[in-house]
Each structure stands twice: as structure tokens, then as C-alpha cells.
């Protein structure tokens with residue numbers, strides 16, 4: 401059996417480079433020679449030992465680009481094509497799938513969580529999960545298509561209208577990308593909070609208004625900046641009890657809150673306060689194939705420049721270091737590996 405190098409999750413806080421078999425191709429799959437793969441919040445959850453589905457040893461990584469090495473079946477793709485992987489795997493038969501809403505499939509699975517992913521030399525990927533990387537978009541930038549697609553889908557799920565004021569709670573990669581997309585979608589001002597000065601500096605570079613939650617009272621500051629009314633749309637992207645409270649306090653009467661975070665523990669939410677001011681609350685999950693294609697287009701035409709998001713570009717051999725960098729929001733935003 402031919403083997404390859406892979407960056408493996410072993411157990412809580414333990415990752416290492418090891419050898420696993422090069423995956424066999426099922427009919428309708430392509431073998432991708434990985435170019436770049438990014439660490440995402442979900443990989444950090446696996447790393448913390450708390451992901452309910454991930455089974456060690458696992459080659460993580462669901463945000464990756466590469467080149468088609470081999471194809472098993474008929475396809476419009478060709479060996480040698482540069483591609484980026486849309487990592488969702490849906491069942492095709494549940495009610496959501498039957499309605500064409502594959503991203504909310506009852507048993508949604510992800511490449512890199514439920515099967516080996518992009519922290520490896522090669523990955524097997526169904527052909528219908530591949531998107532061509534247009535000429536002019538680099539493999540490294542294309543590896544960020546997945547989080548950009550999350551932001552595209554999130555802003556589409558919101559009721560954001562041209563000229564709206566926006567608050568984003570949490571300036572991680574997802575919060576910052578939502579900020580960039582919201583600006584592009586016509587937001588007049590985007591205020592973003594975090595507790596990491598490093599990430600708030602990135603926010604400033606993107607033309608967003610940064611607020612450090614360690615220094616100011618976020619609710620008071622937002623109200624002051626919005627004429628005492630609150631923002632039209634609030635995105636909650638930090639995932640803790642403090643921001644779950646702030647999301648209701650910082651939105652205007654009849655405004656909209658979008659919860660993007662995946663909460664580790666269910667937060668308390670003041671429904672009475674929402675009721676008095678007729679606040680709407682929306683949630684969001686992943687992206688559709690169309691959102692993914694739009695994310696690629698927005699990066700390709702320069703509307704979204706992800707270069708400032710890549711804080712580290714490391715060989716896969718340095719996987720332990722990569723996870724340590726990502727554990728510290730004061731030094732990292734997006735860590736990319738190349739095998």
C-alpha cells in the first residue's frame with residue numbers, strides 16, 4: 401500500500417505528522433494533491449478533544465486547495481486542474497436535501513472531520529465538491545474560500561440593506577470576513593469588537609471600526625455611535641455569554657441579530673427584551689454551492705482581499721507549532737499548511 405504524510409489529530413491537544421495510506425478513489429471521486437490547507441475553529445475544537453464526531457487518528461483540515469492528480473469517473477474536470485474543495489457531504493435523501501438545501505442536511509458531514517481531509521499530501525474528494533480556481537487567484541488565497549463562503553452565506557441570511565449600520569461581536573477570521581463582505585454589500589459603518597488588539601488592528605486595516613471590549617463598555621459605545629438607537633444588524637461571532645447579552649443590547653428596535661457562533665454551552669438569551677423591541681433573530685450554517693462560487697468570485701475580482709488574513713504559512717511538518725499559534729488570538733488569524 402502506498403502511504404503519504406499526514407497531519408494527524410491523536411488526542412486532546414496532541415497532533416503529529418504521521419503516515420497513512422493514500423486514499424482509494426470511489427467512483428465519482430478525484431484524488432487531490434493538496435497545495436494549502438488552513439486551520440479553522442472546528443479544527444481547534446477537534447484539537448481540544450471536544451468534537452463529538454472526530455475519530456482519532458484523523459487528518460483534519462476542511463479548508464484546502466490543490467491540484468487534481470487522478471479522477472475515477474466521467475467529469476468536466478481534468479487531471480492537472482487547480483481546485484478548491486467545498487467540504488460538505490450531504491445525504492441527498494433527507495427533507496432538507498430533497499428541498500435542495502444540502503447545507504442543512506440532517507446528517508451533514510465534512511471532509512476533514514468525518515473522513516480524512518486536507519492536512520495530508522493527498523485527499524479523496526467527490527467531483528461535485530470541487531470548484532475550479534480561476535487564473536489569477538493563488539492556491540493559498542483559494543484555500544480561504546470556505547470561510548469566505550461562510551461570510552457570504554451569513555450576510556445573505558441577514559436582512560442587511562444598503563446604508564445599514566452593522567455591529568460584529570468577535571473579530572476572528574469569520575467576524576472579520578463578515579465585516580469585509582458587509583462593507584461590500586453596502587453597510588455604511590461596521591463596528592467590530594474583540595479583546596485581541598492584534599485582531600482589532602486587522603479590523604482597522606479592513607476599514608472597520610474596532611472596539612476593544614477590555615477598554616470600553618461595548619453596549620454604551622455602540623449606542624453612542626448610533627444616535628442612541630443601536631445598529632440595524634448585529635452579527636454574534638464570539639460565542640460566549642457576554643456577547644449573547646450584547647447582541648440584544650446593541651441592536652436597534654425591530655433590528656436583526658444573526659447568531660453565527662457555535663456555542664459550546666447554551667447561552668441565556670433575554671427573550672423579554674427582544675419582545676419589547678420586536679427584535680428578529682436568525683441563525684446560519686455553512687454555505688450553499690452558490691455561496692461558495694460567489695466567495696471564489698469575490699476573491700478573484702479583488703472585492704475581498706484575504707492576504708492580510710494569512711498570519712502563518714508553515715510546512716505541514718510544523719503542525720504542532722501551527723496549532724499553538726492558532727491557540728493564541730493575539731498572534732494568529734489564519735494558519736496555512738503546505739504539505
Ligand SMILES: NC(=O)c1ccc[n+]([C@@H]2O[C@H](COP(=O)([O-])OP(=O)(O)OC[C@H]3O[C@@H](n4cnc5c(N)ncnc54)[C@H](O)[C@@H]3O)[C@@H](O)[C@H]2O)c1
Pocket residue numbers: 440441442550569570571572573574575593594595596599613637638639640642643659660661662663684685686687729
Ligand atoms: N455558522 C457557521 O456555519 C460557522 C462557520 C464557521 C465558524 N462558526 C463559528 O463562528 C465563531 C467564530 O469563528 P472564528 O473562526 O472566527 O473563531 P475565533 O475563535 O477565531 O473568533 C472568536 C473571536 O471572539 C473574540 N472574543 C472572545 N471574547 C470576546 C468578547 N467578550 N467580546 C468580543 N470578542 C470576543 C476572540 O478573541 C476571537 O478573536 C465560532 O463559534 C465558530 O464555531 C460558525
Ligand SMILES: [Zn+2]
Pocket residue numbers: 440441442462463546547
Ligand atoms: Zn472552516
Ligand SMILES: [Zn+2]
Pocket residue numbers: 490491492493494495496497504505506507508
Ligand atoms: Zn440530507
